[in-house]
Every structure is written in structure tokens, then in C-alpha cells.
Amino acid sequence: MREQVLALREAPFPEKVFGARWQRSGHEFLLESPLGEAEVAAAEEELGVSFPSTYRAFLLEVGAGGAGPYYGIFPLRHDGQGWHWVDDSGIRSDNTLLGQAFPSVAERARWAEELDAREPVEQDFPDDQSYLAAFRAWDDEWERLHASMTAGAICLSHEGCGYYTWLVVTGPERGTLWIDLRAADGLLEPLSAGPHRVDFRDWYLSWLSRATSQAHGG
CATH class of the missing domain: 4.10.860 (DNA Excision Repair, Uvrb; Chain A)
Known part of the structure; x- marks a missing residue:
């Protein structure tokens, strides 16, 4: 997967992929380095959560963040203040509610x-x-x-216009993704494919397939 993403930089029409080359917000099909098992385990211990398996595998095998749906995946990083995610404005995540269960509709x-x-x-x-x-x-x-x-969820990605994608890590909805439409007076709504909720792997692979087709003129 990592090799497929990075190869899109050399595709004929990478600019056709939304969010890839948008001024300073574009991810340019770049990925941060993957994290090691010890790093992911340390992040989980510090944050008091267990990452859903498909997101955890992404961190270990693909990258800590970078290229992905819309304007990309917010990276998970560590500094003197501990583990956190950084959004597209450079703002650190507030993880104080991460251990609480994601509320129901x-x-x-x-x-x-x-x-x-x-x-x-x-x-x-x-x-x-x-x-x-x-x-x-x-x-x-x-x-x-x-x-x-959005307690119990990680803010993963900015879709544009103040819409965000969240990954639930705590509570009955653990592992599912939700679209946040509150910037336009909308709701938090689950991403789904038919009757099934979408997980991180589904979401990312769907984007990669679509991006590959677009970047090659499809």
C-alpha cells in the first residue's frame, strides 16, 4: 500500500486527485515514516486507548500520517508534550476525552x-x-x-469546508468512521457501504483505488 501511494507522485495526472496538490494543504502523495511496534504501544498506553486493528496496521506498515482521503491523514507524533495528532493548521489534538465512550446518536x-x-x-x-x-x-x-x-474518537482528516472524518476508538462504535458536518449545521453521521459501517481499511483502500484511477486519467 505504501509503495502504491508514493508511486502516484509519478502518475500522469496527480493533480486530478482532490487534496493532493492544493496550495499548502496538499499532501503531495507523501507519507510520514511508519511507527515501530514499541512506539505504537507507547502511544496507546499514554493515551489510554487501543487503536482499532486496521488503523494500527496502517501506523505500523504504511505511515504515521500523510497522503490519504481529502487533504490527507493527520499524523500521530511524539514530542516533549507526549503523543498527539496534528491537524492541517498545525494544531495539536486535545486527547483529554479520548478514553470516554463515543456517544450514541x-x-x-x-x-x-x-x-x-x-x-x-x-x-x-x-x-x-x-x-x-x-x-x-x-x-x-x-x-x-x-x-x-466526539469523545472517544480521533480526528483523522479534513474534508474541506470545515468537515472532518473521525475514527472511533472507545465505546460500542469502536472502529467505525464518522463524517462531521456540524460546520454547516449538520450532524455527525456514520460512513457506511450499504448496511455495513466503514472501517479505516475500507475507507483508505477505497480512496487509493479512486486516486489511482484519477491520477492515471481514469
Whole structure:
């Protein structure tokens, strides 16, 4: 798989593959070096999770990140602050919720409904200042809820326009991938092929097949 990806750099039409050559965000069909078994095990121990088998195999045999669907796979790296993923803006992941179970669709809907019902109403406050203070506190709750909705999942890839792909590592949905459409007031939705949920291997191989065809003029 690694050799197939790197070979696409020499294909006749690599620019036809979305995200490969897009200004500074393009992955250019480059892959970071694979991690060793000891490194992956150390990352799992520090983060308090066990990576799904197909993603774990990718880290060990293909690369720690780089070329992949859309703008590529966010790399898993280690520095003086420990193991983390780095997004396409260079921002480190926040792994504090990674060990919590990924919430169900029903849980996310209930949380949003309950918080929405608590929105401050201006008429209930004696002045603008007190209303604005209450509204800001309520808005901060939305920020925390937004993060809680992806607890137990790794942000893998930016699809563009603020849409992201998440890999669940904790809870009943472990191993499945989800598309995050909240930037356009959408939902977190599972990736699926017919009745089956898509895992990391399915997702990556589907992209590689499509990218190979596009890069060769298909």
C-alpha cells in the first residue's frame, strides 16, 4: 500500500486527485515514516486507548500520517508534550476525552435539545449586561458540548469546508468512521457501504483505488 501511494507522485495526472496538490494543504502523495511496534504501544498506553486493528496496521506498515482521503491523514507524533495528532493548521489534538465512550446518536440529540432549551431569554433579565453575561456562559456550554460529542474518537482528516472524518476508538462504535458536518449545521453521521459501517481499511483502500484511477486519467 505504501509503495502504491508514493508511486502516484509519478502518475500522469496527480493533480486530478482532490487534496493532493492544493496550495499548502496538499499532501503531495507523501507519507510520514511508519511507527515501530514499541512506539505504537507507547502511544496507546499514554493515551489510554487501543487503536482499532486496521488503523494500527496502517501506523505500523504504511505511515504515521500523510497522503490519504481529502487533504490527507493527520499524523500521530511524539514530542516533549507526549503523543498527539496534528491537524492541517498545525494544531495539536486535545486527547483529554479520548478514553470516554463515543456517544450514541440519541445521546448527542438529547444533550443538544436540553442545552438548547436552556438558552437565556432576554426578557428574563433586568438589563442587557446581565443578559449578555448569561448568554456568553450558555454559549461556552455549547463549546464544551461540541467537544463532548466526539469523545472517544480521533480526528483523522479534513474534508474541506470545515468537515472532518473521525475514527472511533472507545465505546460500542469502536472502529467505525464518522463524517462531521456540524460546520454547516449538520450532524455527525456514520460512513457506511450499504448496511455495513466503514472501517479505516475500507475507507483508505477505497480512496487509493479512486486516486489511482484519477491520477492515471481514469
